[in-house]
Amino acid sequence: MSRLLCLLALTFGATLGAMQGAVAQERAPEAAQLDAAASDATAEATHQVSRLISQKFGVARAKAEQISAAVMSAASKYSLPPALLLAIISVESRFKEKARGANGATGLMQVVPAAHKQLVRNIDLTEATANIEAGSAILHGYVQSARGDVGAALKSYGGSKAYAEKVSLRAKTLAPEVGLDAGTNAETNRN
Incomplete structure (x- = not known):
């Protein structure tokens, strides 16, 4: 009797495994299509950002593409809105990689x-991708410390409420130009 139960269990398990494999194969094309659509959307957003950087800030096309790709990558990695990162870069350095500021501030x-x-x-830090990665990691840390309050995080990043307001306004201006979320919610305007 126990052999019969084992045989039935093995048969049922094999049948169930085959059915699950068939369902997974049916879903694989759907998942691939979703991945391709997401990839296309990301590529289009990156291209729009690149075009904006080139046209609005006079950055050479190849450099604009590099900056755009770095912004989109860091935004995804750190769950930050790309328009917010672009706003910080435009306020901080006007897209000049070798920019130097007070206290040794460096790069974009x-x-x-x-x-x-x-x-x-x-x-x-004068290399675009490395600078954007570092700056985004720093901003992400500030957002976490401020429990999601982007305004407070921007105050920590730039040192003042006026800076936070300027970056928030710039993000709201840039976002529609490239079809991105500004990422400046009501919490940005907290005191």
Whole structure:
């Protein structure tokens, strides 16, 4: 009797496994189509951002594409709105990679190495992708510390409420130009 039960269990398990495999194969094309659509949408958004950077800020096409790809990648990685990152870059450096500011602030997002020694150790902050990655990681940390309050995070990033308001306004201006979310909700305007 126990052999019969084992045989039935094995047969049922094999049949169930085959059925699950068939369902997975049916769903695979759907998943691939969804992945392709998402990839196309990301590529289109990256292209629109690149065009905006090139036209509005006079950045060469190849450099604009590099910056755009870095912004989109960092935005996705750190769950930040691309328009917000673009706004910070436009306010901080006007898309000049080698920009230098107060307190040693360097690059597109004006990262201050002395304030973030562990994060930026051995990083060339004048390189666009590295700077955007570092600046986005810093901003993400501030957003987490502020429990999602983007306005408070921007105050920490730029040092003042006026800075936070300026970046928020710029993000709201840039977002529709490239079809992106500005990421500046009501919490941005907290005191």
